[in-house]
Amino acid sequence: MGTKGKVIKCKAAIAWEANKPLCIEEVEVAPPKAHEVRIQIIATALCHSDAHILHPKFTKALFPVILGHEGAGIVESVGPGVTNCKPGDKVIPLYMPQCKKCKFCLSPLTNFCAKLSQFKDPIIQQEVMEDKTSRFTCKGKPVYHFLGTSTFSQYTVVSDTNLAKIDDDANLERVCLLGCGFSTGYGAAINTAKVTPGSTCAIFGLGGVGLSALIGCKVAGASRIIAVDINSEKFAKAKALGATDCLNPRDLQKPVQEVIIDMTGGGVDFALDCAGGSEAMKAALDCTTVGWGSCTLIGVAIGDKGLTVSPIEILMGRTINGTLFGGQCCHFFLLIFSILVLKLLQ
Template sequence: MSTKGKVIKCKAAIAWEADKPLCIEEVEVAPPKAHEVRIQIIATSICHTDANTIDPNFKEALFPVILGHESAGIVESIGPGVTNFKPGDKVIPFFTPQCKKCKFCLSPLTNICGKIRKFDTPTIDQELMEDKTSRFTCKGKPIYHFMGVSSFSQYTVVSDVNLAKIDDEANLERVCLIGCGFSSGYGAAINTAKVTPGSTCAVFGLGGVGLSAIIGCKIAGASKIIAIDINSEKFTKAKVLGATDCLNPRDLDKPIQEIIIELTNGGVDFAFDCAGGSDTMSAALDCTTVGWGSCTVVGVKAGDEGPNVSPVKLIMGRRINGTFFGGWKSVDSVPKLVADYKNKKFDLDILVTHTLPFDRINEAFDLMNQGKSIRTVLTF
């Protein structure tokens, strides 16, 4: 029986308030309106951004909310005006829209899109659909969307500019990582920093984003890739993916940046902060070489104000970059990234450490928060 035009009842994980486990609930998902697409989520993974949102230090979050933004699924139905998708298409939704019409989309200088309405807090901007209403209800109450995706629901509704059609043969339990973590880290190296052949790199934080940055550095031809994390158990994967050196700051008798400077004859060409936090950002900048060192900030920690940077460090030739979704223009790039995975240009399989049924979502958060997983994929 067709569900087109009808409300769908399904299960979703709702965050009713900060600092509490998610609750599996039955929700009602309304049909898509103009330029919207309703998707059946097949696989979704857990990202630190989801955890940051329910961190009590993150004051901007709105509750109740259906989190989740790293996923892949199948189109169930489309709203009026949708021309690029049809029911049955395999798709990846993402938090970085690409309308292809605004001044940002028309510029080759950025992957930001004007559909993001709050540039100071873009990751929570898309808490409602464009008409300022929600497509989710639970127990008679409207539920907020999250980052334009809300993949912790068996069905979700997204804007057609937050979605890409992908290869029909794609393994959704792997390419879901392209919806955020992999693209952010890999693109930070390839697009934002533009790592050069023979260069030296340092990657701080070896979660899914950091390991993906290492993949990018390796593919770009870096000769030395230093991986840094306080959890030494992550070093094995880092080395498999291309790290030449692994350092745990807790095992050292001097600041990590000093060790890196010694290892690289004055500092690395490129550093990536994939962990977030003032101390890590400062160390990443400090370990870059005078003259041309580049530090790219990828990770954000809830409630952190960032480092107090001395202008002298910048005057002496260092640069700080920020990256959003790895610099990829989403609608154009995501299908190409899926094709690159299919053609074995990079390995997503090694990033997935656990696969669990959706009902065990809180266990997946525990694994991530305890440093026992890289990416946990949840399936319905």
């Protein structure tokens, strides 16, 4: 017997309150309404943004909530008006909506959508569906969505503007990373920083986003890529992906930015901070060359005091860029291209 139009009972990891472990619970997932899609989640990854919500200093989150935004799955059913996918399609839920009608979607200058730009904090948004209600229920109580995706559930409901259809032969356990980590890092290097052939780059933080940014720098043709992390065990993977140098700030006799300046004869062309935190952001900016150095900020740290910048640092020709989801604009072409890149790097 099919499940279309019926409530589905399944397992989900629920955050009932801040600073507490997630609980595996049975939830009820309502059928999709107009322009909504219900997805069976096959694979999901963990992003640090999911952990941010649970941090006691992050007081903006609403509980209970089903987290998760790096997932991939199969369309179970669609609501009225959905034309971009059908039951059985493999898809990736995306926290960056794309209505394709607003001034942001129609502009080549940004990957934002009006559905997202109304929020001051991109982590806190899309907690309910368009009709201001949730599709999740647990123990008779509504449960909030997260980033419009909530992939920590065996079934989830998303807006038809928050997903991308992918190839039928895609490996869902791998492409789930395209929902955030890979696209964010890779896109930051390609779309936002616009790394150029023969350039020098420094990447701060070698998690999933940082390694993806490293891949982006390599694909863009950077001649030297300096990877920075306080965990030296990550260096082997970084070198395998194209890093030419690896630095652990804790092993150095002076600030890492000064070491990078010495190594490159004045600083790198491009620096990408994938770690967050005031020290990493400042080091990333300081290690760029005067005249044209570009610093792209990707990482976020909860409770951090932020970046303090002297005007002279900018007047000397440096630029600071911010990026969300790697500046990726067209979900369909983004994902197809990213899948091809992943295949080439296997």
